[in-house]
Amino acid sequence: MSRADAAAAILWTGATLYALFGGADFGGGFWDLLAGFGEHKGAAPRARIQRSLTPVWEANHVWLIFILVVLWTAFPEAFGAIMTTLYVPIALAAFGIVLRGAGFAFRKSVQRLSYRRAMGAAFALSSVLTPFFMGTVVGAIAAGNVPADGNGDAFSSWIQPLPLLTGALFVLAGAYLAAVFLVADSARAGDKEMESWFATRALLAGVAAGAVAMLGLIALHGEARYVYDRLIVEGLPLVIVSILCGFGVLGVLLARRRRGLRPLAAGAVVAVIWGWGVAQFPYLLPTSLRIDQAAAPSATLDSVLVVFAIAAIVVLPALGLLYWLSQRELLGE
């Protein structure tokens, strides 16, 4: 594997971790939005979501920074091309990030119900819109709508079936992961009611995400033929893994079991992300910019690899500690 490919693998690893953890945090906001609007309705799931998200969402958010930094350092031209083409959805996602973070942080610190509602609405709505716009960016890249030298069309590059479906898939995949994680969190807290509340929703979100993924495949066939062709050949094992994991989750949920739920759900999402990577390979921007063409000079790539190695030694154990403390309910407000 060349240095450039290794840097691309790091980029994809960051994207995977962001999708799993950051995606689930957005999904928490999705369920917060749909938890009900009455005075007391929705209070229980919202409290559960808040407890689960509070200690970890900022750390999870850093994966996004990680992706941006690796992209602009290791593949600066691709970064420039993406930013000069897809600036509309990217700017909207950035707005969403601000609203979500602030809404979430402020909501639990204000007392008056009307303020809490306003903050909660900002948090929940932007938790849906932000991953949607991020998904349109990914879909537009896969569809080959970002030319290597940038300045692609600001609107028609992402207002197309494939990018829009990818956006919807991002939202639903996050909701699905969140529901599965929250089933486990509720079970551990011994909250039967919330456990089944989230289990139902995990099931629904899983089915919906699967359906949108199928539609996406059709759109991929139409709009991103290169990616489609590789996905159903080189990427096929990963597609099968994803489908098996997805059905596995459905089976476990329907059997009212909990074992293996989280790894299976994560597996379904991870397989899709790596399937996408395999399908794009060797392009960073299909089919105008290859990974090796976009790559920074080798000393810069080495720095990215070294930084990633240090991160693996320093950050991952610390992150593990945070999750461990959080899962054992040793962290709380």
Add this chain to the structure above:
Amino acid sequence: MSNLLAARELMAFTLAFHIVLASLGVALPAMILTANWLGLKRDDADAMRLARRWSKAMAVTFAVGAVTGTVLSFEFGLLWPHFMARFGDAFGIAFAVEGIFFFTEAIFLAIYIYGWKRLGGWAHFWSGVPMVITGIGGAFSVVTANSWMNTPQGFTLDAAGKVVETEPFKVLFNPAWVYEVPHMILAAYMVVGFLVASIYAVGMLRGRRDRLHRLGLLIPLTIACVATPIQLFVGDTAAREVAEHQPAKFAGIECIQESGPEQTEYIGGICTSDGVKASIPIPYLDSFLVGFSKNTEVTGLNDIPADERPPANTLLHLAFDAMVGIGSALLLLGLWLAWSWWRKRDIPRSVWFLRAVAVSGAGAILALWFGWIVTEVGRQPWIVQGYMRTSEAVTGAQGIWFAFAAVLVLYTGLGVGAVLVLRAMSRRWRAEGEGDESETPYAPAEATR
């Protein structure tokens, strides 16, 4: 032109907003841990309560800082795509390093802030120590990226101007990092120290003269007052280095029109092409400050090509003077405190001392902003000194003014929201008194010992 101006103003506004929150992320952990350490060591309930309250406030400011920092990362690409596309492979290295620090800080900050209830006293204290180290490391990496823009090195360009080779250590340890990085870290400690102290000074002026307020004033104020003289020394060194590395910026700061020795130092005033009007001139002082002799040659704007001179000379000059002026006033405030402490082991009695502390936080923030105006406006028209103009870096995307308007609305809400939330928290703490730690957000029932 309009796009360039809009992009610069948007960048400046979002940076100015973020830099205050970033300073809190860099320096507030040290204040909190000092209080926490005092609380544990001396079994001091007041110090412990301060540490807990500040950490709850930090939960809010860190959240806002994390998202406004993310906006800046996006803006690098959204506003300056050609800069990133061309120099991302050099400029980005510092940010890759920053990633490790920021990640580690975010993790331990979460453990510390949410660990009050269940973690043991000292274990909890130590879980906070990485925040201090990573805060400083993060400041190093971000500021060294900026100092690279001022004194770029560690890359080779081909004929087309594309970076074909990089030397990461030369990028990270470019000439300007030595003075820019400590200058910013000290600035962060000053801003946070004076800011937190000013909040307690206001409380004391309103008659809340309990031990909690005294301690809440003294801990951050002491740290800030220790940082201030070091800062003036570092800043003075920095100015000399700028005179050497970026003569155009220095000439702009000091309104030097003609190169030569025996340069006059102008305090205040308006810069015009035939000299400085309405200022206090001090003959020879500028040459003396640059080279410790009145015969020191200083480059004037006449030796800088017209299209490479920094714009807005008067703004640059006044921003610099205001920064130095505020820094000097804060030094006097520190001396006042030191004198009083030396004579009677107490803060000065005078109500004017509290009034001065009460405005010191705002003053320190202004000085921080002025300093960044000097760095950034002084580097113009370059985004990478000598290599790329800001006008070459800017996006061609439409609607930057519109985005600026939207950001203005959003950030106004963000700022007002953050202040209201913090004030509400403080009101609640006061109302609940001793039992304040049970009902409030982030509140532990009590710290386990």
